[in-house]
Amino acid sequence: MKSPWIFHLNTGSCNGCDIEIVAAFTPRYDLERFGCLLVGSPRHADVLLVTGPVTRQMLPRLIRVYEQIPEPKVVVAVGTCASSGSPFLGSEMVEGPVDRIIPVDAYIVGCPPRPEAIARGIIMAVMSKFR
Amino acid sequence: MVVKRSTERTEKEVEYTRLRIPFGPVHPALKEPVLLRISVRGEEIIDVDMTLGHVHRGIESLAEGRNLIQTLYLIERICGICSHSHTTCFIQALEEIGSIIPSERALYLRTLIFEMERIHSHLLLLGVMAYEIGFDTLFMFTWHVREKILDLFEKITGNRIHHAMNTIGGVRWDLTSQMAGEVKAYMREIEKSTKYIHSAFTDGTVEKRICNLGVLDYNDAIKLCVVGPTARGSGVNIDVRKDHPYAAYDELKGDFSVITRKDGDVYARTEVRIFEVFESINIIKAILDRLPNGSIRPEENVFRIMKRIPEGEAVSLVEAPRGELLYFVKTDGKGGLIRLKVRTPTFSNLLSLKRMLVGCEIADIPVIVASIDPCLSCTNRVTIINQEKGKSKVIDMDSLRRMVRRKWMRR
Amino acid sequence: MDAAIAFLISPPAVLLISLLFEGIDRKIHARMQKRIGPPVTQPFYDLIKLFSKERIVPITASARVFETMPMIAAAVSLLGASILLSNILSGSSVIGDLILVMYLLAMSSVALMIGGSASGNPYGVVGFSRKMSMMIAYEIPMFIAIISVAFGSSPSLAINNIIRFQISLGLPLAASRPSMALAAATFLLCMPAAASVVPFDIPEAKTEIIYGFLIEYGGPYLALAKIAKAVSNFALTLLASAVFLYVPLLLGENVLLNLGISLSLCLIESLLIMFVTITVPRTVLARLKIGQAFKFYWMLPLILSISSIILSSVGL
Numbered sequence: 001m002k003s004p005w006i007f008h009l010n011t012g013s014c015n016g017c018d019i020e021i022v023a024a025f026t027p028r029y030d031l032e033r034f035g036c037l038l039v040g041s042p043r044h045a046d047v048l049l050v051t052g053p054v055t056r057q058m059l060p061r062l063i064r065v066y067e068q069i070p071e072p073k074v075v076v077a078v079g080t081c082a083s084s085g086s087p088f089l090g091s092e093m094v095e096g097p098v099d100r101i102i103p104v105d106a107y108i109v110g111c112p113p114r115p116e117a118i119a120r121g122i123i124m125a126v127m128s129k130f131r
Numbered sequence: 132m133v134v135k136r137s138t139e140r141t142e143k144e145v146e147y148t149r150l151r152i153p154f155g156p157v158h159p160a161l162k163e164p165v166l167l168r169i170s171v172r173g174e175e176i177i178d179v180d181m182t183l184g185h186v187h188r189g190i191e192s193l194a195e196g197r198n199l200i201q202t203l204y205l206i207e208r209i210c211g212i213c214s215h216s217h218t219t220c221f222i223q224a225l226e227e228i229g230s231i232i233p234s235e236r237a238l239y240l241r242t243l244i245f246e247m248e249r250i251h252s253h254l255l256l257l258g259v260m261a262y263e264i265g266f267d268t269l270f271m272f273t274w275h276v277r278e279k280i281l282d283l284f285e286k287i288t289g290n291r292i293h294h295a296m297n298t299i300g301g302v303r304w305d306l307t308s309q310m311a312g313e314v315k316a317y318m319r320e321i322e323k324s325t326k327y328i329h330s331a332f333t334d335g336t337v338e339k340r341i342c343n344l345g346v347l348d349y350n351d352a353i354k355l356c357v358v359g360p361t362a363r364g365s366g367v368n369i370d371v372r373k374d375h376p377y378a379a380y381d382e383l384k385g386d387f388s389v390i391t392r393k394d395g396d397v398y399a400r401t402e403v404r405i406f407e408v409f410e411s412i413n414i415i416k417a418i419l420d421r422l423p424n425g426s427i428r429p430e431e432n433v434f435r436i437m438k439r440i441p442e443g444e445a446v447s448l449v450e451a452p453r454g455e456l457l458y459f460v461k462t463d464g465k466g467g468l469i470r471l472k473v474r475t476p477t478f479s480n481l482l483s484l485k486r487m488l489v490g491c492e493i494a495d496i497p498v499i500v501a502s503i504d505p506c507l508s509c510t511n512r513v514t515i516i517n518q519e520k521g522k523s524k525v526i527d528m529d530s531l532r533r534m535v536r537r538k539w540m541r542r
Numbered sequence: 543m544d545a546a547i548a549f550l551i552s553p554p555a556v557l558l559i560s561l562l563f564e565g566i567d568r569k570i571h572a573r574m575q576k577r578i579g580p581p582v583t584q585p586f587y588d589l590i591k592l593f594s595k596e597r598i599v600p601i602t603a604s605a606r607v608f609e610t611m612p613m614i615a616a617a618v619s620l621l622g623a624s625i626l627l628s629n630i631l632s633g634s635s636v637i638g639d640l641i642l643v644m645y646l647l648a649m650s651s652v653a654l655m656i657g658g659s660a661s662g663n664p665y666g667v668v669g670f671s672r673k674m675s676m677m678i679a680y681e682i683p684m685f686i687a688i689i690s691v692a693f694g695s696s697p698s699l700a701i702n703n704i705i706r707f708q709i710s711l712g713l714p715l716a717a718s719r720p721s722m723a724l725a726a727a728t729f730l731l732c733m734p735a736a737a738s739v740v741p742f743d744i745p746e747a748k749t750e751i752i753y754g755f756l757i758e759y760g761g762p763y764l765a766l767a768k769i770a771k772a773v774s775n776f777a778l779t780l781l782a783s784a785v786f787l788y789v790p791l792l793l794g795e796n797v798l799l800n801l802g803i804s805l806s807l808c809l810i811e812s813l814l815i816m817f818v819t820i821t822v823p824r825t826v827l828a829r830l831k832i833g834q835a836f837k838f839y840w841m842l843p844l845i846l847s848i849s850s851i852i853l854s855s856v857g858l
Contacts, residue, residue: 001591002587003588012185013211016292019255019292027577028275030578033572035588041760057164057185070598093187093189171668268575492833497750
């Protein structure tokens with residue numbers, strides 16, 4: 001698939017991963033050259049990027065957004081929080097990590113991961129899912 | 132009778148013409164979740180209600196179960212944009228409790244990273260502002276300039292976002308003379324680019340979108356206790372760097388001025404940020420000129436320093452990019468925390484949104500919300516005091532972490 | 543060329559060219575932002591992907607309207623563009639095809655807007671009301687400009703008659719008389735709003751109302767909506783280049799006799815028009831508010847178009 005459209009959902013992240021995702025679309029990294037677009041509505045999306053350790057309030061929203069994305073879809077957990085819940089694990093307010101709630105296809109670890117890593121993660125996840 | 136019926140009808144008409152729009156928590160204009168329940172009639176906003184807590188991760192309660200060094204890394208993850216402000220504020224409180232005095236060089240380096248972070252944060256916001264008004268090219272340009280600052284961060288501290296520069300009693304990385312030259316050269320470039328960004332913000336269609344919008348006048352700003360650039364855009368002259376100097380700001384007082392604007396609209400707040408970038412560049416130049424020699428931290432082993440911190444409590448203030456940041460820290464004398472309380476600038480600023488939004492149009496919501504530079508991941512922390520430790524017996528990752536934590540405590 | 547053959551080959555040709563135009567637009571837009579940008583064939587990949595995705599109709603939507611409207615929009619704009627292209631290809635003059643094309647293109651956006659508002663999403667409703675006001679703002683000056691052209695040339699409402707008139711005049715219509723120049727200026731000023739790009743992408747503003755009426759459309763429905771948009775953008779640029787600035791005639795007889803060369807010249811010119819009226823504004827300007835856009839269209843283009851129709855009626 002040559003046009004993965006990306007929906008980004010912040011489930012309690014510290015902003016670090018979010019700004020790196022947006023930075024991946026800026027001139028130096030330019031994810032759009034692979035056909036990626038950052039879309040605003042889950043109905044348009046193919047790839048769900050989840051950042052953050054999934055807080056209690058965002059849990060129903062995460063499930064809802066996941067269900068709103070039309071099949072076939074890819075879920076990518078960006079950052080250590082989303083992948084393993086790391087520094088926030090043990091908090092009563094955190095329900096994550098993401099794979100406890102929805103099936104995850106790829107994990108991009110790092111706190112935050114670099115834009116290059118995010119780009120590579122997305123492309124590899126899409127390639128392996130749609131081959 | 133007749134009168135009564137007519138009033139009933141108008142009320143019904145009001146209800147009928149009123150459309151309730153949920154703005155967030157998942158919305159492309161917001162990179163972080165917050166829910167604004169907005170009632171509109173046509174395009175005009177008539178009421179705003181706010182719901183917070185979507186990013187509440189229980190950081191304060193988590194911190195109370197960890198040791199000081201672990202907490203340092205935890206609070207760095209309160210916010211990805213102003214992480215250095217958070218750690219500086221926390222460490223200042225610890226240093227006050229333990230009466231540790233960092234070396235001059237360490238303080239200067241702390242200030243250097245602090246001001247670079249301010250530039251990075253302001254440029255990020257200017258880009259977001261451009262994005263909100265649909266000016267993608269300016270957004271791309273601003274973020275392209277911002278990448279240079281991130282390069283510098285990477286060169287000095289090794290990280291782009293979470294710098295992990297601070298440690299108790301000093302900083303972790305030194306600045307070589309070669310790096311200092313590079314910083315200087317980059318600053319010149321950034322100054323030039325920021326001037327260009329300023330000229331873009333005074334351009335026709337941009338000006339139409341952000342002038343005379345979301346006005347917060349001086350009295351309201353005082354009444355609502357706003358801080359940082361939001362307050363300075365309304366003519367309130369407050370800046371922790373001048374009022375209660377910390378780190379090296381006491382000696383750098385003469386090298387910068389506090390930028391204020393009287394109008395209190397979105398444009399004023401944006402302009403304050405643009406000019407603060409120039410002031411930060413001035414501060415950085417002064418720091419590089421006067422950087423004292425010496426060691427950067429008292430001891431390599433932080434745990435030994437950590438253990439030296441006695442029982443006590445302290446309040447610490449810094450001027451984060453978004454305004455005044457306050458920490459209350461109470462230590463237990465065994466390298467742990469009894470209580471941590473963080474009051475972030477966005478929490479003070481968020482309430483002013485209602486005043487700004489009512490009467491504006493739907494199209495203005497993202498612009499006005501962005502103009503106070505909300506950092507919601509900072510804001511959403513409520514303390515839960517009940518903490519049941521070590522209840523489970525199965526060794527999952529939670530209990531594994533607890534064991535690791537105890538091991539650190541014993542040292 | 544025979545009219546029947548022309549009408550048979552033009553729908554696929556229109557689809558191909560309009561998607562290619564969109565790809566070129568995106569590439570240039572990216573290059574102007576210092577980015578590499580997607581490949582020119584990106585819109586094709588997007589469509590292939592969207593057509594292979596799941597179809598979702600929200601519970602809140604009135605399903606029949608929601609499902610049919612994107613099809614109507616795509617079909618109608620494809621029909622309008624094909625009529626335009628096939629008439630240029632075959633050289634047959636059908637009276638009133640100028641109005642018909644304009645009508646079909648307007649209808650395609652109306653269909654999308656109705657379908658979006660049937661989704662039951664509050665943002666869709668806001669998008670509907672915004673698109674409504676925008677259409678009132680730009681369609682009126684645009685139609686007045688077209689009527690002024692019909693007055694000013696032969697007079698005729700057939701596209702080919704206007705082209706022949708330009709050839710007999712030896713000048714593009716916009717350069718022939720002040721009234722026609724004003725009409726051309728009006729038409730070009732209305733293009734960004736009709737194509738709904740920044741600064742006039744108010745009904746689909748991403749950061750404000752999340753694509754407005756397109757918010758609930760996904761998969762094949764979104765693909766149809768994209769086709770409708772791309773095709774009507776192409777049709778508008780082609781119309782502008784054929785009616786106002788028929789450049790091939792400047793190169794002399796032998797170019798005009800060769801259909802392929804004159805058509806490709808016309809296409810290159812519409813690409814240039816697209817660059818000026820769609821790519822450049824969306825790169826260098828910020829989005830206006832609905833009130834400001836409305837004021838703009840009822841000040842400058844409306845005055846221009848009315849003065850153009852007055853001038854053309856007195857023969858200037």
